[in-house]
Amino acid sequence: MKMYKLLLVEDDASLGYLLNEYLKMKNFTVIWVKNGNDALKVLEEQQFDLCILDVMMPDMDGFKLAENINQKNISIPFLFLTARSLKIDVLKGFSLGAVDYIRKPIDEEELVVRLNNLLHILAKKNTSQKELYKIGFYTYNPLDFELSFESEKWQLTSRESELLVYLLKNKNHICKHKDILNTIWGKNDYFNRKSLNVFVTRLRKLLKNDPSIKIENIHNQGFKLMSE
Amino acid sequence: MKMYKLLLVEDDASLGYLLNEYLKMKNFTVIWVKNGNDALKVLEEQQFDLCILDVMMPDMDGFKLAENINQKNISIPFLFLTARSLKIDVLKGFSLGAVDYIRKPIDEEELVVRLNNLLHILAKKNTSQKELYKIGFYTYNPLDFELSFESEKWQLTSRESELLVYLLKNKNHICKHKDILNTIWGKNDYFNRKSLNVFVTRLRKLLKNDPSIKIENIHNQGFKLMSE
DNA sequence: AAAAAGATTAATGAAAAGTTAATGTTATTA
């Protein structure tokens, strides 16, 4: 898991201390500076993923700092974290190029979630998301419907895929017949149940290369995809 | 300047009306639906840049709707716009993959700024590739529509080119019928689907010199240009 | 041992996709 590096610009000693400690605890690398000039200096020297700017600071305020960042062509995403909650300030913040404008006070947990979300969006800009499931020696790519085992590859159909994903999401846990049927087939009747059996057989055949993988039936209850 | 297309999911008639009108005035294309089921239907048919979800709606709430979007692999960025302001709701919203969580009431002007900001961040660099695409022993030049294989050359038409480029950009990944149709044809209906088939046939014929290249159909899903 | 549930393989049929040709439609040229 990537560790993100943040620059925190906050003149208030106690809030700065608190945030610094909390963010570090949450697995961020944090550099904390207390004014705009120090911020600019550090930004010249080091690379950051995101910059958190207070607005109200003596000497050079957050807006002025943002202007400087823009002027010096330092390409770093920044956001404002401030008690200035007037609409006009928010608009100004965004017009300066902020990626977000967060009003104080904010719950630390929510802040972390927002930061991670922003960093995730900013990073994802160019890479297509790769959601892969791993089970035993198999890999399943639900976006392309591709199941792979070593160099072999199978193209699954949509029903096969839906069922496999359902089981994978509940790996090692029982999936009740009725839940599978209601979720995937939309209803739970005699015929759909038969159909489900046929698909389980297919998946078993597809997964037989790794003997540690099993789709167990729990009589009258449901199926369980077992592995490890 | 690009005009962004939004899906607004809001059951409240007066707020929905207000937002719809305001956003249209601000140069967005807006489709307004009043419940989750309609939203899912429209999402299958049309392409949007961003989706604005209310949380509290009868029948299927916004969170449930987001789950459905995820499960159906509809790749659309969405945010919540809601009066539910508890931390636990915010965290839930982000955990479902929201790009933002905006608390009501919000000033319309601020909303628009936030939307534009998000869309700006999300906008993938649509670097219209100037270089040649290579696939197998073929090269394709998208500027003058020229496909070459060894000494042979073909002049493609614009539709052929658009489709080929779309497939090339997503080489080895599924391009969903509906996405191709919405992007290239502008809409997804019976006739356009037929037309798409005709073009796929043409491209297959053009690419047949290299047997390692295949345009696969994934039943009910889309096409996949395979190579290597 | 009988009955119910599950597994497996095969058959079926409707919908989707493939192909070729005909028909519109638009832009270009005479």
Next chain:
DNA sequence: TAATAACATTAACTTTTCATTAATCTTTTT
């Protein structure tokens, strides 16, 4: 402006795909 050319769309028809249904066999439960 009529004729032509280029090309996307629609039509007509064939082939393929795949979820469902059916048939048959095996396991589990009572």
